[in-house]
Every structure is written in C-alpha cells, then in structure tokens.
Amino acid sequence: MNPVALRNIExxxxxxxxxxxxxxxxxxxxxxxxxxxxxxxxxxxxxxxAGLLNPSTGTTEIFSHHISSYSRRELAKKIAVVPxxxxxxxxxxxLETVLMGRAPHLGLLGFEQKHDNEKAWQAMEFTxxxxxxxxxxxxxxxxxxxRVIIARALCQDPEIILLDEPTAALDLAHQIxxxxxxxxxxxxxxxxxxxxxxxxxxxxMYGEPVVLMQDGRIVRHGPPEDxxxxxxxxxxxxxxxxxxxxxLLKTPRILPVPEKCKQ
Amino acid sequence: MxxxxxxxxxxxxxxxxxxxxxxxxxxxxxIFNALWQRHGHDTxxxxxxxxxxLPRVVLAAAVGASLSLGGLVFxxxxxxxxxEPYILGVSGGSAIGAIxxxxxxxxxxxxISLSAFGGSIITLGLIMLMAGSxxxxxxxxxxxxxxxxxxxxxxxxMFLISMTQSSQMHHILFWLMGDLSMFQNRQxxxxxxxxxxFVVIFLFARPMNLLLAGRENAAALGVQVKKVTIxxxxxxxxxxxxxxxxxxxxxxxxxxxxxxxxxxxxxxHRLLVPASILGGASYLIVCDILARLLPSEGEMPVGIITALxxxxxxxxxxxxxxx
Numbered sequence: 001m002n003p004v005a006l007r008n009i010e011x012x013x014x015x016x017x018x019x020x021x022x023x024x025x026x027x028x029x030x031x032x033x034x035x036x037x038x039x040x041x042x043x044x045x046x047x048x049x050a051g052l053l054n055p056s057t058g059t060t061e062i063f064s065h066h067i068s069s070y071s072r073r074e075l076a077k078k079i080a081v082v083p084x085x086x087x088x089x090x091x092x093x094x095l096e097t098v099l100m101g102r103a104p105h106l107g108l109l110g111f112e113q114k115h116d117n118e119k120a121w122q123a124m125e126f127t128x129x130x131x132x133x134x135x136x137x138x139x140x141x142x143x144x145x146x147r148v149i150i151a152r153a154l155c156q157d158p159e160i161i162l163l164d165e166p167t168a169a170l171d172l173a174h175q176i177x178x179x180x181x182x183x184x185x186x187x188x189x190x191x192x193x194x195x196x197x198x199x200x201x202x203x204x205m206y207g208e209p210v211v212l213m214q215d216g217r218i219v220r221h222g223p224p225e226d227x228x229x230x231x232x233x234x235x236x237x238x239x240x241x242x243x244x245x246x247x248l249l250k251t252p253r254i255l256p257v258p259e260k261c262k263q
Numbered sequence: 264m265x266x267x268x269x270x271x272x273x274x275x276x277x278x279x280x281x282x283x284x285x286x287x288x289x290x291x292x293x294i295f296n297a298l299w300q301r302h303g304h305d306t307x308x309x310x311x312x313x314x315x316x317l318p319r320v321v322l323a324a325a326v327g328a329s330l331s332l333g334g335l336v337f338x339x340x341x342x343x344x345x346x347e348p349y350i351l352g353v354s355g356g357s358a359i360g361a362i363x364x365x366x367x368x369x370x371x372x373x374x375i376s377l378s379a380f381g382g383s384i385i386t387l388g389l390i391m392l393m394a395g396s397x398x399x400x401x402x403x404x405x406x407x408x409x410x411x412x413x414x415x416x417x418x419x420x421m422f423l424i425s426m427t428q429s430s431q432m433h434h435i436l437f438w439l440m441g442d443l444s445m446f447q448n449r450q451x452x453x454x455x456x457x458x459x460x461f462v463v464i465f466l467f468a469r470p471m472n473l474l475l476a477g478r479e480n481a482a483a484l485g486v487q488v489k490k491v492t493i494x495x496x497x498x499x500x501x502x503x504x505x506x507x508x509x510x511x512x513x514x515x516x517x518x519x520x521x522x523x524x525x526x527x528x529x530x531x532h533r534l535l536v537p538a539s540i541l542g543g544a545s546y547l548i549v550c551d552i553l554a555r556l557l558p559s560e561g562e563m564p565v566g567i568i569t570a571l572x573x574x575x576x577x578x579x580x581x582x583x584x585x586x
Contacts, residue, residue: 047479050483051482052479052482052483071487072482072485072486072487073485074485075485076483076484076485077485079483080483081479081480081483083477083479083480083483086476086477086480087342087475087476087477089342089343089344089475090342090344090475090525090530091525091529091530092475092476092529092530093529096529096530096531097476100472100473100476100484101484103469103473103484103485103486104484104485106469111533156484
C-alpha cells in the first residue's frame with residue numbers, strides 16, 4: 001500500500017499549463033526530495049499531494065484510496081504540511097502553535113488533554129524548541145520558527161509529511177540540523193517525507209529518491225546518482241556546472257561554474 | 264479560567280449601575296425593592312427602572328456583546344485585527360436594509376429584521392469579493408474599501424431619511440450615531456434571536472484559531488475552510504443586523520473590546536469568544552451610562568462615546584502595525 005500515488009496529473013490555469021503528465025508513486029519510508037528550476041511546478045505538485053489544490057485531470061491516491069474519499073480532518077491525520085512561512089499577525093506562543101497540530105485529533109470544541117500536551121512536548125523536544133515554549137512566534141528567528149512549524153507537523157502524528165523548502169531561509173548549521181532531524185524522524189517512525197528543495201547538494205545527501213522537475217513535468221525520478229548527473233543538470237538548469245563525489249557519503253556533489261573560471 | 268467569573272461579576276455590577284444612575288437618583292436598596300416587586304408600588308422610580316432603564320441596560324448589553332463578537336469573528340476571518348462591523352460597512356448595510364424595510368411598511372419582526380440582514384449580507388458579499396479578487400490583496404486596501412463602503416452607507420441613510428416623511432422614522436442621529444433610548448420592553452424578545460448565534464460562534468472557536476494561521480494552514484490541519492467561513496459570516500451578519508435595527512450605528516465596539524482581551528488572554532478564541540461577549544456587554548453599558556450622565560442637559564447618542572474611544576485606538580493600532 002503506497003502512501004502516495006499520482007496518476008496522469010495535469011494542472012492548468014486558463015491557458016497556461018502548470019503541471020502535465022505527472023505520474024509518481026512514493027513508497028513507505030522514503031525521503032523524497034523534489035528539485036527543479038524556478039517555475040517547474042514543485043510547490044503546486046506538493047499542494048496537490050496535500051489535497052490543497054485540485055488537479056485539472058488525473059487522480060491522487062493516498063494509501064490506495066482516492067484523496068476525495070477522505071474528509072479534511074481524516075486527511076489531516078494522515079498528512080502534515082510544513083509551509084515556507086506562516087502568518088504572524090496574531091501572537092500565538094510556541095506551545096499554542098505546536099498544539100494546533102492536535103486539532104484533527106480533537107472534537108469540535110475539546111480542549112487539549114494531558115495526552116495531547118505530552119505529544120506537543122515530545123515534538124518540541126525532538127526539534128529542540130522546548131526552551132522557547134512560552135515565547136511568541138513573531139519574536140523568534142527564522143530557524144527557530146521553522147523548527148516550531150516542523151514540531152507542529154510532528155505533533156499532528158502524520159504518516160506523511162510534506163515540506164516546502166524548509167531550509168531555504170536557514171544558515172548552514174540549521175539546514176543540516178533540520179535535515180538530520182527529518183531523517184531521524186523517518187527512521188524512527190517509518191513515515192514518508194516529501195520535500196521541495198532548491199539545494200541540489202542537500203538533495204544529493206539526503207534524497208532517497210530524488211525527483212527532478214522542469215516545465216511542469218518530471219524529468220527523472222531515481223536515486224541521487226541517477227538524477228544528479230552533469231549532463232542532465234546542465235540541460236535542466238541551463239548553467240555550467242561540475243559534478244564529483246562527496247568524500248563523506250560518495251553521493252554526487254554539485255559545483256556551479258562561475259564565469260571567471262571559463263576560458 | 265478565573266477571568267470569566269470576574270467578567271460575569273463585572274457585568275452584573277455595571278448592569279446595576281446602569282439601573283441606578285440617571286437623572287433620578289436611586290439607592291441600591293430602592294433598586295432591589297423595585298426589581299423585586301414588579302407590580303408592587305407604582306412609584307415614579309419604579310416606572311423609570313422597569314420601563315426606561317431596564318430595557319436600555321439589556322439592549323446595551325446585547326448590542327455590546329454582539330458587536331464585540333462580530334468584530335472578533337471578522338478579525339479572524341479576514342486575518343486583520345482592524346476589521347470590525349462598523350468599519351467594514353456591514354453595520355451601515357444593515358441600517359440601509361432596515362430603513363428600506365421601515366419605508367416599505369414591513370412589520371418589525373420578521374420583516375425589518377430580514378431586510379436589515381439582507382443589507383448586511385450584501386455589503387459583506389462586496390467586501391469578500393474585494394478581499395478574494397486578488398490572491399494577496401493588501402489588507403489595508405480592503406480596510407480602505409470598507410471605510411468607503413461605510414461612508415457610502417452613511418450617505419444613503421441620510422438620503423433615504425431626507426426623502427421620506429414617514430412618521431415611523433427615527434431621527435437621523437439615531438441611525439448614524441446609535442441610540443439606546445428608543446428601545447422598549449416589548450421589543451426584548453427580538454434580542455433573544457442573537458443567543459443561538461453566540462453558541463454557534465463559540466462552537467467554531469477552534470477553527471477560528473486555526474484560520475489565523477492562514478487558509479491553507481487551516482485546511483492542512485483539517486478545517487473545512489469554506490464551510491466554516493460561510494457559516495460564520497452568515498451568523499455574524501445576522502447578529503449584527505439584529506442589533507443595528509434596535510440601536511442604529513454604534514461604531515468601534517468590535518475593535519476596542521477584542522483588542523483589550525487579546526492583550527490579556529492571547530489569541531485563543533475559546534477564551535476570546537466568551538470574554539468578548541461578557542466584556543462587550545459591560546463595555547457598552549458603561550458607555551451608555553457616560554452618554555446619559557456627561558451632558559448637563561438631556562443625553563447624547565452612545566455612538567459618540569464609542570467613537571471617541573475607538574477611533575483613536577484604531578489610529579494607534581494602524582500606526583503601530585506600519586512600523
């Protein structure tokens with residue numbers, strides 16, 4: 001039973017086609033990383049998997065059932081979404097934000113029980129934000145906030161986590177920290193993680209597998225060494241680059257070539 | 264939460280103050296006596312308390328609670344702490360509906376209630392169309408649209424009242440600045456229709472919390488965004504239009520009260536909804552007492568007091584957000 005199966009997805013807005021001919025099966029326990037140039041349709045694809053966007057044609061199956069056969073609440077128990085940013089106009093604390101992840105598990109009005117609080121603290125411990133519990137969200141740094149939103153997703157107890165560029169705004173240490181955290185969570189829970197990233201080297205180090213998109217299509221889908229090849233990346237991104245081996249992991253390592261190095 | 268019993272006690276105290284204070288002074292003892300024996304003594308004070316002050320205090324409580332709650336809901340749905348029924352023009356739309364209903368000679372219930380409800384739904388629909396037409400429309404320009412809708416409604420109200428000679432029509436000031444003094448005991452049952460609205464809105468407290476984090480976030484956390492939004496908008500417009508029919512346009516209550524409680528309680532609507540109901544009721548009773556006592560002769564419309572407090576707060580909030 002595959003967590004996610006997309007068949008012949010097409011997404012159009014008026015005359016423009018955002019996604020076409022997308023078929024993708026994600027197996028349980030994968031950490032799938034979607035890469036591709038700007039405008040390739042990565043975020044739209046993620047939203048279709050989350051059920052936040054309806055494709056023009058094609059079907060989405062979540063655990064072998066059509067996505068429309070789930071209610072919003074049932075879907076939220078299976079899938080958690082980590083957006084790039086969340087609005088900060090209203091001053092929720094870190095703990096309140098993380099507890100929102102329990103919403104699909106509670107009744108219409110039910111206040112959180114002890115059990116829900118425990119889940120929230122566990123999630124906060126996992127992403128190392130317990131010391132921030134009473135701080136207001138808008139007082140945190142970008143990296144702290146991202147860890148809080150990931151804690152909310154973990155607190156939701158999902159089987160699938162979708163992340164939209166979770167490391168985009170972070171410094172090097174936080175990037176690696178968040179990726180390690182996701183990998184740890186995946187191996188501990190056997191959950192499935194699908195994320196969009198612009199960072200080819202992160203995709204090479206952590207992606208199992210990697211999906212490369214361009215102009216609304218999937219160009220290649222496979223292990224990093226099959227997808228992140230020099231020829232394919234040059235063709236897709238339209239810039240000169242070199243690919244060698246990462247000395248630590250033996251995965252591909254991508255190096256863009258600046259103009260001053262060209263003859 | 265300790266705060267709810269406190270707010271309840273405050274409401275009871277200010278309600279008694281509302282019954283006691285006025286041009287004819289009354290001691291607590293005489294008020295208790297007068298309230299206890301409804302058909303006992305036929306004194307002047309007895310009549311004043313039962314026929315004039317009691318309906319007025321009840322109306323102030325109902326209007327204050329409804330407008331505060333209305334502000335709270337609009338702020339959550341539009342994700343804008345400056346949204347409020349009066350500022351958005353929803354109250355103005357209700358007033359136009361009510362005036363047209365009166366001019367058409369409809370009965371006060373359900374005829375005028377429904378025409379006021381229709382007016383509020385139409386203005387609200389226009390605001391939501393504006394808010395939804397652009398994906399990320401600046402929220403300040405939506406507010407500006409609301410302010411213009413409000414100004415337009417004010418002009419239409421004055422136009423309509425100037426055109427008619429109807430003896431049923433209250434004074435223009437009643438509609439534009441709000442007035443609690445026309446209300447009578449026999450109109451009290453109409454106010455009961457807002458109680459179910461309070462309950463329904465309280466049931467939606469948690470989805471409102473999640474909506475503050477954005478529509479997509481809320482959907483991803485299991486909220487049926489469209490269903491919740493439409494239900495809340497309809498219930499809230501009904502509630503607002505009902506009190507506008509009885510009290511005219513009382514502005515800024517829905518801005519001041521939720522703002523104060525958000526400072527004290529944080530943004531959780533499971534606390535903010537009951538707090539806004541109790542606190543809003545107390546707030547407008549106090550404003551009405553001021554409107555009765557401050558002028559050396561007669562009294563002023565309560566909307567003057569609420570605007571004197573609310574409009575500066577609006578400017579402060581706007582200024583603080585721009586920084």
